[in-house]
Amino acid sequence: MQPLPPALTITPPNRPLSGRVSPPGSKSITNRVLLLAALANGTSRLTGALKSKDTTLMARALREMGVTVEEPDATTFLVTSDGKLRTPAAPLFLGNAGTATRFLTAAVATLDGTVIVDGDDEMRLRPIGPLVDALNALGISAEAPSGCPPVTIYGTGRFGKGRVEIDASLSSQYVSALLMAAPFGDGPIEVALAGKDIGARGYVDLTLAAMRAFGADVTEAGDGAWLVQSTGYHATDFHVEPDASAATYLWGIEALTGGTIDLGVAADAFTQPDAAAQAVIASYPNMPAVIDGSQMQDAVPTLAVVAAFNNMPVRFVGIANLRVKETDRIRAVANELNRIRPGLATEEGDDLLVASDPALAGQNLPARIETYHDHRIAMSFALAGLKIAGITILDPACTGKTYPQYWDMLEGLGVKLTPSN
Structure with missing residues (x-):
């Protein structure tokens, strides 16, 4: 595997992404x-x-x-x-x-x-x-x-x-x-x-x-x-069964692009708690107004990015523990959504409110996404680049913590990634 560049810019595919992807092991x-x-x-x-x-x-x-x-x-x-x-x-x-x-x-x-x-x-x-x-x-x-x-x-x-x-x-x-x-x-x-x-x-x-x-x-x-x-x-x-947290990105790709991705395993076959995110993602673009993330914590960044394009605002509750993950993920998700468009996310105590706007899709909103050395911030915000032009992910190599083939997977589905500094 070639070393990854300092940053990757994602070109929206403007078409459904479909194919077979085998998530890494849990x-x-x-x-x-x-x-x-x-x-x-x-x-x-x-x-x-x-x-x-x-x-x-x-x-x-x-x-x-x-x-x-x-x-x-x-x-x-x-x-x-x-x-x-x-x-x-x-x-x-x-x-x-x-x-x-x-x-x-x-x-x-x-x-x-x-x-x-x-x-x-x-x-x-x-x-x-x-x-x-x-x-x-x-x-x-x-x-x-x-x-x-x-x-x-x-x-x-x-x-x-x-x-x-x-x-x-x-x-x-x-x-x-x-x-x-x-x-x-x-x-x-x-x-x-x-x-x-x-x-x-x-x-x-x-x-x-x-x-x-x-x-x-x-x-x-x-x-x-x-x-x-x-x-x-x-x-x-x-x-070891496939990683349900990794699967959330694939479910997110399906929802945001209208494609079909065969993971080789049904969502209800996972024993990991993050598999509960599949049903929530599948409800896009009408995700619930309130989502309790307490029992699917690693899926929350994925859900929040998908929620940015939802038909109605989404409040994430039960997520205080995200403040003591690899980074403060509540703050990180809010910061980077607001980097895409000011006011897109708000921290209210330990809740995260995403001010969803379907009109974001198709816009050119250049944003260099800071990943805070956190693999889940990098992988979840890559999903925003499927709908918005100009999204650049900094430090893409941090995905090696749990999904070393993540960027290869996206390219395999037909997503264009452009290296940058």
Whole structure:
């Protein structure tokens, strides 16, 4: 793959875009099963997996802890482990990969040694305090003085037992991290929500399904609580389904251009929560006046860009957690919609109001879209370039975090992309 230029200008195709596109494997599931395979005794073959910046960082960290991770082809990981992680020689650097950072913060507590989990400047602004507090409650010494990475975990090879409560209002990843490490407890561990608020609950269901596939015994222990037995994991072969968050861009292309794209998988076959966005996108150009994005958070930038061309204004609610993603996505989406046309978006508290205008389509509105090193901002705003002339995406290479072939996909559908500085 050729290096991407500093910017890409999109030429509206002015025709329906149709074809067959296979979305990449799910990032969320790939990083879960990479970790579970590393914690399992034996060799696991993970097929259909995503090879991207985030999953590469996870695989590298596992290798640094003594796990053998081979890559026999473009969508397969072969993971061999004795079920134990070793103390790495240096801090684990995980860039801005939230899943890898949160999951490994809990997992390294199972080894006997001190581990530092760190990331890039953006990751160092993303909260991790609730997970650190939960580890301390289990008797595991861990500290993150800023409330964000870097985190230092002083592992003793023991993961505690009993009941632990965790505040998951900022991220469901804290819950998933604890759950995946819990089979290494000294006895059963009950993971319970402190309060009922949780970022995208569907991702916890993904975690539970993956854990059970690798042999975990985990059961519901009431509303917002799970009981995990100390079984460890066993190696297994696992096929990763396509990424529903990536699919939202394809559904958006269909809606905005009137085309038909065959993903090779039906929307109702996905187990990831972002698949719920398909029905909302399919309602375009009459999307609902109010959209609750709480359970499909990564789809909100896509939905907001599509909503810019809707027949009526759209208010996005339940999206406060978007402020602590790779960037403040509420602000970023509002800023860039307003760059296209002032007043197109408004932040009202933690709501986002998009002042939809179908007349935007067909206009020439030159705008250089700042992407904030955030793959989802780049990919979602590329959709605006299908309807409006003059849209330029800065730092297009940031899509490599989860969808390295994104721009190739657009060109494959017949979209003209012009490199620029």
